[in-house]
Amino acid sequence: MLDKVSEQDEIAQARRKVAAIGPKFDPEVLELTRKIYAPLVSKPHTAVKVLADIAYGTEPRQKLDLYQPANPSGQILVYIPGGGFVGGDKRDADGIFYCNIGNYFADHGILTVIVNYRLAPDHKYPAGSQDVASAIAWTRANARKYGGDPDRVIAFGQSAGATHTANFLFDPQFHTAGSTGVAAAILMSGPYKVEGDLRAGMLAYFGDDKTTYPARSPVALAAKAPPGRLPTLLTVAEYDPVFLATPTYELATVLAQRDGKTPHVVSFAGHNHVSTVMSFGTAQDDVGSALRHFIAAV
Secondary structure (H helix, E strand, O other), rough: OOOOOHHHHHHHHHHHHHHHHHHOHHHHHHHHHHHHHHHHHHOOOOOOEEEEEEEOOOOOOOEEEEEOOOOOOOOEEEEOOOOOOOOOOOOOOOOOOHHHHHHHHHHHHHOEEEEHHHHHOOOOOOOHHHHHHHHHHHHHHHHHHHHOOOOOEEEEEEOHHHHHHHHHHHHHHHHOOOOOOEOOOOOOOOOOOOOOOOOOOHHHHHOHHHHHHHHHHHHHHHHHOOOOOOEEEHHHHHHHHHHHHHHHHHHHHHHHHOOOOOOOOEEEEEEEEEHHHHOOOOOOHHHHHHHHHHHOOO
């Protein structure tokens, strides 16, 4: 166990390295950030039971990992990872990411589900959001078996996963019996606007017919949706590149105008596009504590 001084030095070093990378994101940044945080992730302090590769559908990618806490609070976090619409995985070969998310939240009493979903180009829109809906439905149906409350499910999407989650939230075609089935949502650094000339991953998923984009864009869908009461936390990182940062503020503006009140919005200083999720389970608990504070009210 690191003493307090060592922990503070560890955090300061990580922040300096992330700042040196700067406000950009590409495969090199992903690998550099992974190297910063992988050695810092610690094991959970409590007994966390992991059930891996549970099928929530019939396709090979429709599987989830479940992290069951020793002392469940009843709350359930369903994490939808990023990957640029064409990649990403709930459990990388290194056994660290995104196991760190499952272990971290389960260590704090929150039943945690980490979800894989179908990927472009083989599976285009609306496959991602359909899979979010299916994973949420599976979670609600099986919640009590694992110590969770089906009425306390929080959907948490990051990057492309945040786009899939936002579309699930704002487009009623993905809802069952008129309900999202979630009690709250966390949307982290997602590209929420589908318009113009799309980047390669989004183009592979959303297609090249620009006339379809307004009906597939979370920002546009949110603006058309009726006023909502769903507690929503929007987050962005200081070193998110501009094209991944500005959509969060645009979505926040739309939700504020629609609902007559602002959603929760947090900017994480000293973080880049993936250090936010890679920091779970390390001494750098700024992101974790902020999300736990939000979840605690659900």
